[in-house]
Amino acid sequence: MKIFVTGASGYIGGSVAALLASNGHEVRGLVRSLAKADGVRAKGIEPVIGTLDDAALLTAEARAADAVINAADSDHQGAVEALLAGLAGTGKPFIHTSGTSLVGDEAMGAPSDAIFTEDTPVKPEPDKEHRVALNKLIVDAAPGVRTIVLCNSLIYGHTLGAPAQSVQIPPLVAQARESGIARYIGRGLNIWSNVHIADMADLYSLALEKAPAGSFYYVENGEASFGDLVRAIAGALGLGEAQSWSAEDAVAKWGRELAVFALGSNSRVRSNKARKELDWTPTRSSVIDWVENELVK
Secondary structure, X not given: OEEEEEOOOOHHHHHHHHHHHXXXXXXXXXXXXXXXXXXXHOOOOEEEEOOOOOHHHHHHHHHHOOEEEEOOOOOOHHHHHHHHHHHOOOOOEEEEXXXXXXXXXXXXXXOOOOOEOOOOOOOOOHHHHXXXXXXXXXXXXXXXXXXXXXXXXXXXXXXXXXXXXXOOHHHHHHHHHHHOOOEEEOOOOOEEEEEEHHHHHHHHHHHHHHOOOOEEEEEOOOEEEHHHXXXXXXXXXXXXXXXXXXXXXXXXXXXXXXXXHHHOXXXXXXXXXXXXXXXXXXXXXXXXXXHHHHOOO
């Protein structure tokens, strides 16, 4: 199968593209510069130089492909519209990468009992209204395009593709190394679901093969509080006891988006639908085990 992947030098897109290439697919991957091209080429991916703003390029690549995976930006509507235009009326698969911060709150370290399945109504915070609307636009493009939205939780593990890092754990690690103190926000009782990068990539492959048009799936295999996660980071780095950080200091360091929605919120989802409909069987250990045993390798 000829597959076009955006974000091919990134953490998610690079891992998915590398897995698909290793499985024998012909993969073309969007990268932003020549400097990124060699890294993806080494993983068996043919680089395509461009950005998500190159609408004509995206439409042409989508039209020439048997399937498209958008893994570069969960919120870039122009790119989504260009890719869907290239696939319009073909019934070919289009997998869009979303993220479960769309169910996130502004708890800043406080706990929540709210758990979401695909059937749970979502009333997003204002910052995430666009993401929810874009996911609906994609799902509603079916059946002319076999659209699938995979909504990833916190992803951990070393990349399968060209060198790249995930969004949530690396900033916590970097701050801990810089300051000598691992810090969680507020009480650190906020909980995120999580998934290993290899299990996540497996689900993309299964969705490409099996998911019906107009599908939406949450992607998770366990959950942990940020307090426990940061304490594990402190232990892995050989630091002292993890400490609380005020919301104001966290936002000053990481910015509102990262501090509030990626590190301070609750985002608890369940993937029973993916397990049942796509026979997804994630096997990797918990995020805490990974941090304790593999983070510094």
